[in-house]
Amino acid sequence: MLQTIASAPAYLNFDDLGLSRVALSIGPFDLRWYALAYIAGVLLGYWYLLKLIDQPGAPMARRHADDTVFYAMLGIIFGGRLGYVLFYRPEYYFDNPLTIFKLWDGGMSLHGGVLGVLLAIYFITRRNQLSFLRFCDYIACSIPFGLGLGRLANFVNGELWGRPTDVPWAIIFPQSGTMDPRHPSQLYEAGLEGIVLFAVLWFMFWKTQARYKPGLLVGTAALIYGASRFSLELVRQPDAGLEHLSWGLTMGQTLTIPMLLIGLYLVITAKKRRVRVEPVAGPSSVA
Template sequence: MWIHDIDPIAISLGPLQVHWYGLMYLIGFAAAWWLGNRRAAQPGSGWTADMISDLVFWGALGAVLGGRFGYVLFYNFDQFLEDPLWLFAVWEGGMSFHGGLLGVLLVLLLFGRKYNKSFLEMGDFAAPLVPIGLGAGRLGNFIGGELWGRSTDLPWGVIFPRAPDALPRHPSQLYEFALEGVLMFALLWWYSSKPRPRAAVSGLFLLLYGLFRSLVELVREPDAHIGFIAFGWLTKGQLLSLPMVLLGGLMLWWAYRRDARRVA
């Protein structure tokens, strides 16, 4: 058992405070830029350094704006109805992966028109660049002592001072770091290192994230103002991840089925 006492502020310069969570976003975007340039440098990639810079910049904008909009609409819609301007109160925190994903997908549509690339081609290229940022974000959650897990008697339980009680809890943020960040990156980078049918890499990304997120939700404490939404165990995170699992599996099946028809 360990008592969480990490300072969420990385740098303090007078009134200016830089939080670790914000730095983790920068790490994620920098990693995406570096990895994207590595992939673009491969012969016949069809991507240039300028394209990668544009992709990361607009992708970051879509992730941040979509993440905030998704958090407000998916998790705090009642508060939004009471005070619509709260949507722009980004200094209060609150981001949603599923909203960020929708924001990035919208950006990809606009990016594809500019560079004459198909939506699936961009998705297959960008998918392996994302997990490092996801993992960094979960580390930021852990450092900030937020989004903790349910109570546990396991020896690695953590007492989070911001939790409503002093019970040891699952460090679910670290579970997500390991699954959504480290493991998913390793699998996607390996899988995409060889030619795959169009849409297969995108499908695998959706499938893996949906499965990993749903698995961790089994030990993650649901939002206090939402709780469980069905059956005494189903959470909002699992409900939002289910379409990703279904769509990802369907995309993988379709990609290989179409590829087999072409070979035949």
Template structure:
């Protein structure tokens, strides 16, 4: 199956271009705003309209700073030690979800402290609001024909431009379904059932780690890293602590409120 020829640029006016990848991020932020507004009312979190905008701003800064530093530290530290100014060249690509998650955690803790809000409940709502954006982002990766999967003989294998003549797993779509759709549905059900504070947050951590660990078996490893300890990828090694932390967190939240 040949990759569908999708122009990554939606519209171009002079030097300005609106790209599908950027549009996916904008869509993710818009949906996040709506979800935070809805869930704040549903769960009784006292957030005003300006507070929601501030929370999203803090989260975006956390994603960008944490995602870039995570990529620098986890994926290519020697290169950036030799070329430190390239750390700031985020337009050239290179972001880490796991680093971005840590960045959001730091930003959210700062926001919660500043606004005197309940930490776990705010985290519950923030991860629910971010899940659709993860799915949109993976769709953007697919449209850009990047982060493709390993070679396969399955009938839905796809020949990506720049990835050689062999069909590959469309692993971006696997991640879009698991990280975006499935994760969103699970978290929303927990919120509708008024799950104990912290349970949606740690469920997100555990399930994302699990989904990412599974999809890494189908995703092409980073070329400059390849397979690491025990044949695992860097994404899998970073996901294992997430699974453990998520399960421990769920157990702790349920036990402390019995």
């Protein structure tokens, strides 16, 4: 008995890390890491987008990139929040409608945020008569910053933990309501959605002619994110009541299927859309 206890792995307790949701407190105002992750993700994505459009054949000018930051931010916030309300906890929010506006309490859906950003891009490209797919390709290359930082913020907040496991790197999240060691699925997602996705899209943009095949980059991004999210749902603790839907999938997996199908279609058909393009008129150099 003593030998069994002595050989049991000592799992890291999340509370022992001393992490706080609040990055900085100024009087009654708390600046949270999650908010900083959003801000940093947008700024880094914007900086990288300027690098991309400075290359020959860009589908947008600097002024379009500037507009995109504003409208995409609105799409992320409103789309992400409404997606969470409708996809994950509709009963609760319909019974407590005022809590929908409490963004500081958390609750954002990445799938809803994607829809919001796509609507923003559609609005910008339609108004300026630009290519929707080529615009999406460049935006897709910029989003891994926000995705990766967002998942790191989830870890700092001690939320969206994984399922119970006995792997050596498991972490105990007391906020889960149990002392079971769990997968640090937030870190898995940060690695796949942030680092891996960025690396693949970086190689395709800078080392191949992918940017001249409309839909190839955004389709690849959809496939990588979709495959990552679908598979990680096996180790990520789904929202209560949404673990096993009647068709055998979690809500996260269900919402990812359309993304996988659209991504696959865009990748397969991208070669047929190859174009020879000229840079969009207007200043696009990086300041």
